[in-house]
Amino acid sequence: MECKVAILWMHEYLDDDLPRDDVIQLKEHLLSCPECRMRFEQLKRTEAFAQAAITERITIPVAASAGRSAVSSASLTNRIMQKLPQQRRKQGWMRFVRNHPAVTVAAVFVFVMMTSFLAMWGQSSELIVSGSDLQHVVIDGDTVIVPAGVQVNGDLTVENGRADIRGEVQGNLTVIDGSLQLASTAKIVGENREINQALDWLWFKVTKTVSGLAY
Amino acid sequence: MISIEARLARMALRGDQEAFAEIVGLYQEKLYHMAYRMLSNRQEAEDVVQDTFLRVYNNLDRYDETMKFSTWIYRIATNLCIDRLRKRKPSYSLDAESSDHEGLDGYSMIPSDDRTPESETLLSETQRIIHQAMDTLPAKYKSVMVLRYLQELSLQEIGDVLGMPVTTVKTRVHRGREFLRKKLERVL
Structure with a gap:
């Protein structure tokens, strides 16, 4: 060998x-x-x-006296346990976020959209009157009056108030978050709508935006 | 059938601190011993043990139950030790000098009981030389030799811990042993 x-x-x-x-x-x-x-x-x-x-056995040191290993190793255990981050439960939802990023993004998106939408909807409680011809419209407190014999050319929109129509509206009449009172002499050429629900309101905003873009 | 450690790990993952304390209790002395032999410094050894358990705790959800828990925990600890050895390389030999051998017991080294004062001084001298020789081992041999002499792991497991095939582990054991033999030649 x-x-x-x-x-x-x-x-x-x-x-x-x-x-x-x-x-x-x-x-x-x-x-x-x-x-x-x-x-x-x-x-x-x-x-x-x-x-x-x-x-060769070595002892885990305690602060001062090295010696009985059972005591010192117990204190090391304590030191280790104290250094651990508290409340690992808290990380539960973080794990979810890590595992389902798409779901998380979607949820955040929906949340942001909902809040901005609700903020827009609940924003104003003031009376808003809009239209192309408001010359003859009379406003009394929270009531918008179209007096008898008066003719409003174009659309009329009333938000957060009552509409009391005695005369003639040539365009559409829209009442948002309010009430509509039509006298026997009233005449509305276009559409006549009352909107109180958030969804209706959204639909109204969307159609208005779209038709606004169209023209 | 899963191991005790795997079961404790599951419990700790569900927020059971006691279960994690059990794991710490099972491994802290072994890891401390290993780290101390790697680093020859008590404070650093304790730091490594603490860091190891911190990592284990933070990564419990990533523990693969098909792997032995000991392999996993030793892997984390040896990597931390090797990192430290690499970082302190420049001042390495100076550090090694300051390693403490207090509590050194010649008795633990002799199988027979025929001690004489001469043999005891000789033994502690030998032991000092051995520790010195171990300290001069390059990190890649040192980790293999320490894990092997601690006798907690088989050669296969050492390979798993260090992420190398058994044949490499064996080669390193052989070279490490020859290295030590040469260092010890005059006292053998």
Whole structure:
């Protein structure tokens, strides 16, 4: 047997990985080769010393007195437990966010849209009158009056108030968040609508925007 | 059938602090021992142990139950140790000098009981040389040797921990052993 192979086998032997038959062969070689025998002795002792040096028990130190390992290791446990971040439960929804980014984005989008929409809807409680011809319209408190015999050219829109129509409206009449009173003499050429629901209001805004864009 | 550690990990994930304390109790001494042998410094060893458990805690949801828990936790701890060894490389040999060997017990080294004063001084001298030799081992051999001599893990598991094939682990054990042998030559 070559010494090179023998050295490799020595290591295998020390790793507990050398098959029995090879162990016998190695021993035969060691008996015949004093150089390898010495090397093997050195390796065995290295192994034993290193093993002993590393497995030698060490104690985990407490602040002042090193000693009883049970006490000090318990205090290390405490130190570790104290360093942990508190309330891991809190991270539950963060995990959800991480796992479902699309759902989260959609939810945030819907939330923002809803709030801005509700803010727009509930924004004004003031009386707003709009139209192209308001010259003859009379406003009395929260009531918008189109007196008898008067003719309003174009549309008339009343928000947050009552509309009392006695005369003639040539265009559409729209009442938002209010009430409409039509006298027998009233005449509305265009459409006549009352809007009180958020959805109706939205629809109105959308159609108005779209028709505004169309012209 | 899942391991005790995996079950404790599940409980800790559900917010059970006691369960996590159990895991800490199971591993802190082993990890401290390993880290101390790698770093030869008590304070750093304790820091590594604390960092390891912090990482384990924060990544419990990513623990793969098909892997042995010990492999996972040793991997985290050895990586932290190797990082530290790399960082302090310039002042490395100076640091190694200051390693403490208090509480050193020659008794633990001798299998037989025929101690003489001479053999004890010889042993502590040998031990000092061994620790010095271990400290001069390059990090890649050191991690393998420390894990192997601690005898907590098989060669296969050491390979899993360090992310290398068993054959590489063996080669490093052999080279590390030869390295130590040469360092110790005059006391053997």
